[in-house]
Amino acid sequence: MSGGEYAVILVHSTSHAMHLEKLLGRRGIPCKMIPVPRQISSDCGVCIRIPRVHAGAARETVETAGIEIQKIVDV
Amino acid sequence: MGHGRSEPQSCRATELQGAGGRDGTGRGARGKEDGASGDGGGMSTIVDARGLACPQPVIRTRKALQAGGAVTTIVDSEISRQNVTRMAEKAGYRVLVERREDGIYLDIRQPETPGLPSGAPAAVAPAGGTLVLLVSSETMGRGDEPLGGILIRGFFHALGEVQPLPDIIIFLNSGVKLAAAGSPVLDDLRALAERGVAILSCGTCLGHFGLKEQCAVGEISNMYAIAETLLGAGKVVNL
Numbered sequence: 001m002s003g004g005e006y007a008v009i010l011v012h013s014t015s016h017a018m019h020l021e022k023l024l025g026r027r028g029i030p031c032k033m034i035p036v037p038r039q040i041s042s043d044c045g046v047c048i049r050i051p052r053v054h055a056g057a058a059r060e061t062v063e064t065a066g067i068e069i070q071k072i073v074d075v
Numbered sequence: 076m077g078h079g080r081s082e083p084q085s086c087r088a089t090e091l092q093g094a095g096g097r098d099g100t101g102r103g104a105r106g107k108e109d110g111a112s113g114d115g116g117g118m119s120t121i122v123d124a125r126g127l128a129c130p131q132p133v134i135r136t137r138k139a140l141q142a143g144g145a146v147t148t149i150v151d152s153e154i155s156r157q158n159v160t161r162m163a164e165k166a167g168y169r170v171l172v173e174r175r176e177d178g179i180y181l182d183i184r185q186p187e188t189p190g191l192p193s194g195a196p197a198a199v200a201p202a203g204g205t206l207v208l209l210v211s212s213e214t215m216g217r218g219d220e221p222l223g224g225i226l227i228r229g230f231f232h233a234l235g236e237v238q239p240l241p242d243i244i245i246f247l248n249s250g251v252k253l254a255a256a257g258s259p260v261l262d263d264l265r266a267l268a269e270r271g272v273a274i275l276s277c278g279t280c281l282g283h284f285g286l287k288e289q290c291a292v293g294e295i296s297n298m299y300a301i302a303e304t305l306l307g308a309g310k311v312v313n314l
Binding site: 017045 | 222259262
């Protein structure tokens, strides 16, 4: 988690995280489920990390699918 | 010589369990077991372990080393080479590998370091203080399997960012799936391996799940090496 290369999508629950991970994977967006970084607080202990360059596409995917997320944060 | 056939399935559980009673079988099939040779610049006990199932090459090599002096072990599979080499190096020996047409020759000797006792090391155990992580399941915790899957993924991600790093990670039972192709934590494990963490997967367990050919990171090990690693560890963290 260095150099600002990534963004994380914060969600409300682990089931949201799992659902989102599958969805992003199907759209070809590289992602990884990780524990929420220490410097960020979240409702849920896990989040989805994506390369920052894919943040726009990920946001679009989230909105299209109607998934409720907390926010997307650069890390 | 007909020894060139590799034995990718040589670490099956049944063979491991029957190890104690198989000595005679292998010995009878080989003519020059435990002979002495001047090969390699000094008297060396020859252990011809070609064609023998895991963990026989390790057991025979260890016996020969405990008798003292240099040992040349001949194996015919990469798994055997790895297992014998690992055992010998952990015991403080230096291993030179020579690949010949008729087998892989492992020249195992005491390092020429002043102050070391001249006999073989009394025990095959790593130095104290080793931090070993034992992973016996593909999930973390009990209660909910999908949650356990999420937690184990999070754990291996976090492992790359916290201190101290384990020296060795051992995968057992369904835990071996984490080190096999398709594992969700493979990238994390590869990164750990690049940082010097030794990763050992139980060969019996991989065989049980039909994953012997799918081990994607680290080395395939056996219960002898695993038991030695656990018993010789400074600390074992059991997931």
